[in-house]
Amino acid sequence: MTLSFEDAYQVLNSNLESNAGRYYGPTGSLPLGTGLLYNSVRFPMFVAEEAIYYTVEGFVYILTHECDVDQDNQRPFNRDVVFCPILPFEAFFDQVLKLVSPDKQGNFLTALAKREVSRLVYMPTPNQALPYGGVMNLNRISSTDISAFNYGDAKCLASVSTYGLREIDFVLQNHLFRPKSADLPLTRH
Numbered sequence: 001m002t003l004s005f006e007d008a009y010q011v012l013n014s015n016l017e018s019n020a021g022r023y024y025g026p027t028g029s030l031p032l033g034t035g036l037l038y039n040s041v042r043f044p045m046f047v048a049e050e051a052i053y054y055t056v057e058g059f060v061y062i063l064t065h066e067c068d069v070d071q072d073n074q075r076p077f078n079r080d081v082v083f084c085p086i087l088p089f090e091a092f093f094d095q096v097l098k099l100v101s102p103d104k105q106g107n108f109l110t111a112l113a114k115r116e117v118s119r120l121v122y123m124p125t126p127n128q129a130l131p132y133g134g135v136m137n138l139n140r141i142s143s144t145d146i147s148a149f150n151y152g153d154a155k156c157l158a159s160v161s162t163y164g165l166r167e168i169d170f171v172l173q174n175h176l177f178r179p180k181s182a183d184l185p186l187t188r189h
Contacts, residue, residue, distance in 0.1 A: 002102040003109075005093050009132055011106050012089075012122060015113035018167050020124035020133075025161040032081070032149055033066025035160045035168075039129055040153040043085065043144045059086035059157070061123070061136055061168070069146050079146045086123055089132035096135075118175045121168060126158035138175045 003011065013020075030036065038060050045056045060083040067073060069081055087096070100108045111117050112135070121136040148154065160168060 003097070003105045005090070008093055008097060008105065008109055009089065011109045012113050015110045016122070016124070017114050018124070019163065022161060023124050023164040023167070024126045024158045025164075027156050027159045030156075030159055031066045032062065032069055032146065032156075033064060034062055035165050036062045037086065037123070037126055037130075037157045037159070038062065038083075038149060038154055039157050040155065041083070041144065042148050042151060042154075043083070043142055045085075057152075059088065059130060059134055060084065061086055063141065063172075064143075071146070080143050081146050081149065082141065082143045084121075084136045084138060084141045086130070086134035086136050088130055088134045089122075092135045115171055118171070118178070121171050129157050138172065 027036065040057050041060045042055050042057050043060065044053045046053050063082040063084060064080070069078055071078065097105055097108070108117070112120055112122050115121070119138045121138065123130070123134045123136060125131060125133045
């Protein structure tokens with residue numbers, strides 16, 4: 001049987017291994033950089049059915065270190081901001097969870113909560129802008145120009161705490177630096 005949204009959210013939250021209450025801290029006057037969550041940021045999204053990129057607007061988690069986008073540092077490439085889109089949990093439920101067979105949805109959400117799906121990261125609720133939190137697909141890491149963070153309704157929603165940053169960094173490191181499953185050329189002599 002397919003899970004209802006409420007049941008799916010309950011399964012996810014009841015199996016979280018991270019402490020959602022320690023995940024975020026005040027943004028204060030933090031500069032644009034690692035650990036900030038923004039909403040209404042424009043970025044490219046590839047649509048496979050049409051083989052074309054669209055410009056979309058959504059939630060993002062900043063990966064670029066603040067010194068690398070500080071406009072007072074006059075150096076090449078200081079306008080590119082690397083980020084990972086965050087899909088609100090409601091959209092994740094509607095668009096992604098339906099791809100999982102109904103008898104496996106609970107197990108999939110439990111694995112997501114326990115950080116056993118290496119390419120996905122559940123971000124707990126930072127505030128009412130993301131009332132059910134969201135999911136980052138680490139295979140969708142992208143970049144955009146720094147001006148996208150000052151365009152239209154784009155604004156900083158939250159900052160992860162030191163605890164939250166450590167949690168996300170651990171998942172990123174696990175995902176990006178896993179040993180290859182296939183041998184590379186010249187691995188064996």
